[in-house]
Amino acid sequence: MTQGAAYAADPAGAVRRHGEPAGETRGPRDAFQRDRDRIVHAIAFRRLRHKTQVFVAPDGDHFRVRLTHSIEVAQIGRTIARALGLNEDLTEALCLAHDIGHPPFGHAGEDALKAAMSHAGGFDHNAHTLRVLTRLESPYPRWPGLNLSWDMLEGLAKHNGPVADAPWALGEVDADFPLALGAWPSLEAQVAAIADDIAYDNHDIDDGLRAGILDIDQLCTVPLVSARWRAVCDRHPDVPRARLARELVRDQIGAMVNDVIDETRRRIRRANVETVADVRAAACQLAGFSDAMAADERVLKTFMYATLYHSPSQLAVAQEARGLLARLFAAYAADPARLPVEWRASLPEAEPNRTRHIADFIAGMTDRYAITRHRELIGPVALPEGF
Secondary structure: OOOOOOOOOOHHHOOEOOOOOOOOOOOOOOHHHHHHHHHHOOHHHHHHHHOEOOOOOOOOOOOOEHHHHHHHHHHHHHHHHHHHOOOHHHHHHHHHHOOOOOOOOHHHHHHHHHHHOHHHOOOOHHHHHHHHHHHHOOOOOOOOOOOOEHHHHHHHHOOOOOOOOOOHHHHHHHHHOOOOOOOOOOHHHHHHHHHHHHHHHHHHHHHHHHHOOOOHHHHOOOHHHHHHHHHHHHHOOOOOHHHOHHHHHHHHHHHHHHHHHHHHHHHHHHOOOOOHHHHHHOOOOOOOOOHHHHHHHHHHHHHHHHHHHOOHHHHHHHHHHHHHHHHHHHHHHHOHHHOOHHHHHOOOOOOOHHHHHHHHHHHOOOHHHHHHHHHHHOOOOOOOOOO
């Protein structure tokens, strides 16, 4: 691993909320490597295998889910971190963990939980990631949560930069282990966030083409895509167009990654950043796209929302998914005896903790488990054939 920059996060200085006895490292790993491994071994991470990325509970084995998306984000994040001399292990850990707080059915599920919890502080998947990792997933005998490093929790908390108004779940974590929410996070966290954008911008194109919702001619109305498509076709004039779609995706990822590396180096020089403290004290985000690439990426996102995320077929499924989760929440709230025995045993008596407890259970569901429980408790599910 290359880690030469003075502004890279240093695992030797990492601290945790709960002290861990010396000599219990279970192998020669530093603090950030242990963070990464704790994520990989977490039940919540494994559940991402059956949580929506773009398509709800996809039947096709070749479509992405939250788990495969997170792995792809980690690959992009490590590439950028290595080029910038950052800590690759922390970057990878942040990338792998960033979607752990997503409920079933992606953003449709989040909308349902927000509405159901409107009287109990609402629901935010970024804040719920911190709640899962510090409270709900507790495999260790001496403390709640995974006892991740401060750098790890800080990076996850500031998923989109400094936080001025923390949701209740994040506020509870911050009160217990202050995360300097008003400052910029480490460069590793900033790289993880931009790697997420790069991954879903491009891999969702791949899935949209595979599903038949997008086609190349549509995509070529986007300037960023049309330029890359022409370059791909010029390089491979004798190859059928159908075989070039994934080459297009690879080219776009490469162009975005190179742009982020060049632009981030420029911003670091301009801001005279020399230490991790300089990164957090910076007046702006340091890792990101150049102005030109950012403008092109916004056009691509607008296109993807109009043609893929908000396509009629996707909106219809999302509406049913929201209704399914809303009905499940109402059923458990009306009769908590329907909860599994271990969740019933720890159900708080008073609000808002009672509602939040039910939401914790539902947010942890996979798509298919939510569908199964709805069929058992409420009735049939009006989702596409094959579910």
